[in-house]
Amino acid sequence: xxxxxxxxxxxxxxxxTSQGFTCELVGGAVRDLMLGIPTKDWDFATNAKPExxxxxxxxSFCENVFGTVMVAHKHLCAQFGLxxxxxxxxxxxxxxTYRSDGxxxxxxxxxxxxxxxxxxxxxxxxxxxxxxxxxxxxxxxNWVQEKNSTLxxxxxxxxDPFNGQxxxxxxxxxxxxxxxxxxxxxxLRILRAIRFSVQxxxxxxxxxxxxxxxxxxxxxxxxxxxxxxxxMKMLSTETPDVAIVLLDKLNVLQYIIPExxxxxxxxxxGHHIYDVWEHSVRALGACTSxxxxxxxxxxxxxxxxxxxxxxxxxxxxxxxxxxxxGARIAKAIAQRLRLSxxxxxxxxxxxxxxxxxxxxxxxxxxxxxxIRRVGVDQINDMMALRTGDRVGSGSKANSWRLDELxxxxxxxxxxxxxxxxxxxxGNDVMKELNIKPGPEIGxxxxxxxxxxxxxxxxxxxxxxxxxxxxxx
Numbered sequence: 001x002x003x004x005x006x007x008x009x010x011x012x013x014x015x016x017t018s019q020g021f022t023c024e025l026v027g028g029a030v031r032d033l034m035l036g037i038p039t040k041d042w043d044f045a046t047n048a049k050p051e052x053x054x055x056x057x058x059x060s061f062c063e064n065v066f067g068t069v070m071v072a073h074k075h076l077c078a079q080f081g082l083x084x085x086x087x088x089x090x091x092x093x094x095x096x097t098y099r100s101d102g103x104x105x106x107x108x109x110x111x112x113x114x115x116x117x118x119x120x121x122x123x124x125x126x127x128x129x130x131x132x133x134x135x136x137x138x139x140x141x142n143w144v145q146e147k148n149s150t151l152x153x154x155x156x157x158x159x160d161p162f163n164g165q166x167x168x169x170x171x172x173x174x175x176x177x178x179x180x181x182x183x184x185x186x187x188l189r190i191l192r193a194i195r196f197s198v199q200x201x202x203x204x205x206x207x208x209x210x211x212x213x214x215x216x217x218x219x220x221x222x223x224x225x226x227x228x229x230x231x232m233k234m235l236s237t238e239t240p241d242v243a244i245v246l247l248d249k250l251n252v253l254q255y256i257i258p259e260x261x262x263x264x265x266x267x268x269x270g271h272h273i274y275d276v277w278e279h280s281v282r283a284l285g286a287c288t289s290x291x292x293x294x295x296x297x298x299x300x301x302x303x304x305x306x307x308x309x310x311x312x313x314x315x316x317x318x319x320x321x322x323x324x325x326g327a328r329i330a331k332a333i334a335q336r337l338r339l340s341x342x343x344x345x346x347x348x349x350x351x352x353x354x355x356x357x358x359x360x361x362x363x364x365x366x367x368x369x370x371i372r373r374v375g376v377d378q379i380n381d382m383m384a385l386r387t388g389d390r391v392g393s394g395s396k397a398n399s400w401r402l403d404e405l406x407x408x409x410x411x412x413x414x415x416x417x418x419x420x421x422x423x424x425x426g427n428d429v430m431k432e433l434n435i436k437p438g439p440e441i442g443x444x445x446x447x448x449x450x451x452x453x454x455x456x457x458x459x460x461x462x463x464x465x466x467x468x469x470x471x472x
Contacts, residue, residue: 001158003033003135004151008073009042011080012093013137015056021048023095024119024134024159031130034168035200040088044095045122045134049115053095060095066113067097085150098122104185120161127182127189128196129164129174171202179211187218190252191230198234198243212250219255228337231256235292235299241285244299257333260299262306269316273394276305283392289384293343297350297381298388300330327352349378350385358405365454367408371417372453379409415456419445422452423461424468432468444471 009025016023025033028041046053050062050069059075062068074089076082098116105111116122119134126132136157158165167174173193175182183189190212197204204212219227234243244260247253254261263276272279280299287298304326305319312318331348339347353373374382383406387397416422426441435441448467452459 002153002155004153005137006085006087006151007082008076008080008087008093010137010152010154011076011082012044012057012071012095016044016046016048016053016095019048019052019056021046021052022119022136023048024136025156026119026123026134027126027131030133030135030158031164031168033135034133034165040091042091042093044093045098045119046095047098047117049097053097057095067099067115069095071095083150099125101125101185109186119159123159123161124176126176127186127192129162129167129176130196130200130202131164132160132162132176133164134159171200172205173197173202173208174205175208175211179205179208180214183211183215184218187215187222188226188230190215190219190250191222191227194243194246194250194252195230195234195237198239198246199237201239209250212252216251216255219252224336225338227256228339231337232292232296235284235295236290239285240292240295240299241281244281244284256337257300259303259329259333263302266306266309267317268305268319271393271395274392276302279392281392283385283388285388286391286397287384287388288397289381291381293339293346294350294381294384296334297330297347297354298385300326300333300347301351301354301385301389302326303329303333303351323352323355346378346381349374350382353382354385354389356382356386358401360404364408364412367405367412368415368417368453368456371409371412376413376417416449416452416459419449421459422449422464423459424448424464428465429468432465433471444468 005025009029013023013025023044023046025043026045027043029039029043032039032041050067053069054060054062057069057071057076058079060069060071062070070092072089073087073091073093074084076093077084098119098121099113100116100121101110101113103111119136123132123134136159138155138157162176173196175189175193183193193204193208193212196202234240234247237243244253247256248261260277260280263280266276268274268276268279274282280302283301284295284299287295289295289298302319302322304322304324308319308322308325310318310320327348330351331344334344334347353370356370371379383402386402390399391397422445424445426437426445429435429441429444430437433444448464451467452464458464
């Protein structure tokens with residue numbers, strides 16, 4: 001078989017094999033090449049020891065006990081005089097010595113590793129058959145190093161002791177060996193199995209499914225950072241809604257977002273035709289943003305409806321202030337998932353203001369206030385959430401109101417929308433009022449800004465300085 005590979009990848013193989021060592025491409029890169037999809041997961045396995053690999057690559061480093069030497073794309077290109085192209089300069093290539101793992105501790109890492117001698121020995125320790133294949137790249141002595149080429153087609157030999165190619169063609173997720181052993185060794189493999197199933201449109205074997213159901217409690221031993229990493233990757237797939245349904249079916253969702261389970265059976269009224277759970281999952285599937293943070297906000301936008309539900313005298317149900325309560329719950333979930341402060345705040349804002357309304361009679365000042373609350377950078381995110389919300393309610397994705405609102409937002413973007421857009425700042429307030437730095441300055445600026453939002457023509461330095469005299 002032949003594959004077209006980038007020069008940095010070929011340079012690694014050629015450099016190692018020129019020293020008399022073996023070197024194969026392994027893991028996700030092989031899987032993705034077999035599927036014909038782009039990959040950024042370039043892993044290599046070799047019989048060279050870390051101390052033999054490190055001198056071969058400038059700026060390479062090894063900071064683990066598992067024998068993995070890492071080198072960044074930018075350093076590799078600089079060393080071999082290659083065009084960096086559009087690839088992330090900080091992309092890391094992993095080069096690991098053949099090894100076998102000892103017993104595992106903490107349901108995550110082996111207590112010891114032993115250097116191996118063959119690629120077959122190394123592949124035995126892998127998680128799933130589709131990740132336990134290796135490509136031996138042949139004819140290294142015949143490569144023509146065209147420094148400006150993006151890809152070079154080379155012959156390869158596949159090593160596949162566990163029939164990973166067959167499982168990949170059948171779209172099946174199967175463990176290498178006994179699934180109970182594989183999942184109890186490293187409980188994160190439970191999430192990886194689900195993620196690969198969704199990401200690659202594969203089916204879990206009955207044995208893997210049964211094993212997951214028997215070992216979900218082991219996820220309590222896995223760090224929130226690693227759980228979050230896998231979960232956010234699921235939200236980044238083409239079918240994040242399928243991921244949520246599968247996580248629920250396998251009793252895994254309780255270890256990620258147990259709050260979401262409380263929405264099951266919470267009936268809604270009005271334009272809604274689904275309960276809160278199904279509405280939320282459908283909204284996620286219809287969200288038009290590829291950003292997993294926006295998708296998470298979409299999934300959680302009605303998270304507080306169980307807590308705020310009240311039955312009316314005529315049988316109707318209301319959820320007053322669910323967006324206010326929900327914003328706090330959603331932010332707490334994001335923090336538990338170890339998202340960045342910026343992303344936690346984004347989720348808070350999207351959930352807090354997702355209940356916006358629009359009709360033709362609203363003023364331009366209303367539009368400007370809406371933009372200010374949501375933030376210019378998040379307007380498209382809010383529209384993506386609203387689209388998901390509409391579809392999840394059984395409505396069409398778009399409406400004349402949304403189209404008109406977008407147009408009016410666009411027309412207001414040249415107006416002052418943030419404090420930094422004002423013609424004066426905190427220094428002017430301190431100077432004119434002869435006061436020291438403190439919260440009073442922000443309060444004054446915000447009060448003046450409310451006037452500017454209503455009357456953009458008031459955003460003149462002379463006018464605003466005159467208004468400051470009211471605070472003397």
